Amino acid sequence: MLRLFIFSIGLFLFTCVWSSTLNIEGSSKRLLVLLDNLGIRESHAFYFKQLKDRGFEVTFKSSDDSSLQIVKYGEYVYDHIIIFAPSTKEFGGRLDAEILTQFVDAGGNVLIAGSNTIGDVIREFAGECGIEFADDKSSVIDHLNFDVNDDGQHTLIVANPNNLLSSELIIGQAKKNNLPFLFRGTGMSSDPDNPLLIDVLTASSTSYTANPNEKTLSEYPATVGKRTLLISVLQARNNARVGFVGSVDFFSNDFFQSSVQANNGKKYDKSGNQELAMALTDWLFKQRGVLRARNIHHYLKDDKTTPRFYTVKNDIVFNVQFDEFVHGKWMPFNGTDVQLEFVRIDPFVRTTLNNKGGQLDVQFRIPDTYGIFKFVIDYNRIGYTHLYSATQVGFYSININIIFETMIKRKQTDKFTWF
Template sequence: MVRLVTICIALFLFASAWSSTINADGASKRLLVLLDNLGIRESHSFYFKQLTDRGFDITYKSSDDSNLQIVKYGEYLYENVIIFAPTTKEFGGHLDSETLTQFVDAGGNVLVAGSNTIGDAIREFAGECGIEFADDKSAVIDHLNYDTNDNGQHTLIVASPDNLLPAEIIVGQSKKNGLPFLFRGIGMSSDQDNPLLLDILTGSSSSYTANPEEATLNEYPATVGKRTLLISVLQARNNARVGFVGSLDFFSNDFFQSSIQTNNGKKHAKSGNQDLAVALTDWVFKQRGVLRARNVRHYLKSDKSTPRFYTVKNDIVFSVQFDEFVHGKWMPFNGTDVQLEFVRIDPFVRTTMKNKGGQLEAQFRVPDTYGIFKFVIDYNRVGYTHLYSATQVSVHPLRHTEYERFIGSAYPYYISSFSMMVGAFLLSFIVLYHRDEIPKKKAE
């Protein structure tokens, strides 16, 4: 008995410790930050303070820590990982690119920042996600869009908000604010055939990626023009999210606070780095753009009852509640482009659902075809988690007592039948009651 009580107390303490890292709505915020050196914690303190203010439970570790691990006894210790250690050739402890890939496959989120030197561990992980960094010692160069504080190599570029992906759910108000971004780092390229990748911020048409120490270009640049990726993200099929930023300085205090003066004389009191960095982190760590479906109902429109099966030509109603996770709270989803399909191998009905404060509803008539059908919602929009819902129902044909007694299209047959009956009656009457007169013979 004492042993049983001890076990119960231990389980209770474990559950309490677990729940302490999870907010009231069930969104875990355990975050591991891997650093090249502890000085980055100070040079990027404004960024980390933003994360702390948002309720993240941050653990800082060196990327070559011999005790480094993200999984223990088959359970992941963190839900989110930030890698601000671009030069690390090999992670310490039990962490490597394969472990990071498995972490993403299990639903974890990762944010990676690069620099002019990228270690093998980061390159391998990026390659698994469809991202390729340029060669070491390369940098994004733009001779037409650079800051006046540049060292003469034009690697401190000014990225225009016009080159930002028009997806407010990911970039927040950064595009509307119109503030340019400071960027000093390496360029990336993505797999164009991968539909899961999104190009968040690209260079201008005059940008390219090359070694700034070389006076002349002996080879074609790694990336050219707007194919030069500065920021890219991946949302996996399991809705795990990975972000790649080619510049570690992008998140620094200096770039957050720095004013911008471009080479063509335009001035801005502040860069847009902080707004974009915070919005991007919120999205990558699933503080925004997460959807859920609940309270799925379907019933007859006439009496609002849910039968064991539907019959062809029934008028039915399908409703579902959509919620969106926004900064720790589930809020009603306001989207008006959610479609419902009534499917039996192929869709027989496709209709846009009406949104009433997050309560989505659609009304339609069951097609004149019986079989096994599904109510299917397959909602996949940029910036939102992929939401798929399928509810199976059966559709029966009409019973023998439910068919119409007289079908309009059969009236010609009705007329022909009754006309035949009338004709037969007249013919019988004539045969029975008509008698020919026999002419009398003339008397001889």
């Protein structure tokens, strides 16, 4: 009876751990949107409508809802979370920074938008990701790059598209469109020692983050110049993605549709907010930039067979199929910079794979060194999920090969003299 009880507990724990891991692709679209003001559903209706048009199953909840939970019966109820509740001090239910961190560890994706007031939960979670928001009541200020509709504090800034990250996977056509962005919110800074963080949009060199109600600066600003982050993203080691935007207004109907007129006189019929917001969301929620490797094969060049073991100086061929997930479909990957390493502790061969419609292959000669080797692909590029593949094989010297073949033929019945 005791054994049965222990087995049942073990099976329950295994089921919880197993089921609490989310898929890393973008095929599942269960989305939770947390709001500190339900009026945001109307003020940001265009953004949410485009999410629904993209097939997301959107669930709206108040951030202080006492029934709020993202795990039920050991399984995650949602694949993605949007938090447009910057001022919420404590979230309802059991949601806190630790739970959000566990959600990301399980492969979930999160988008957080801030304002000039940031709650403790968001601050703590951002800190876990290497992002620090400026103090409460602080806003990004730019006395040289603001919109004519600004209220006089120069906090409705006009962000230059030249300050965008150069990666179409993350920003779409926002940089090519060359439309400025409207931004009203707080600034952020990132941990320079965190290699997983990517700065997407920075403020201009004349900007800083401080309290706009203070006529004179009593202390050094929280951020200055292009070190002022407006948008930053993180791709974790398990390929989960987290985005931080310092302005919840960035996604609003007004900012999507508004014309832009900078104080220097330049006028634009529309801001670039909508293009950037949707491209960023697509990337964060794995609608693009997801890779997979399949159909890995290696064989002798001459007879195209895969022996039980290779010998040194054999000419071999390695091929693999690479696919990219784009808006619900797996498409052939067209990258031409994928490399293969032939590794025994250190790489003995490093070569670029030839890409023919997603089918990558290369041929090379095995070096004159026997042992246990691996075919290793370690593809890590900005905007794409990190793809690592290792296939282990054995290689022998020619003399050892002859001895093994002889043993096999004689079925190990004769006596051998070993040299």
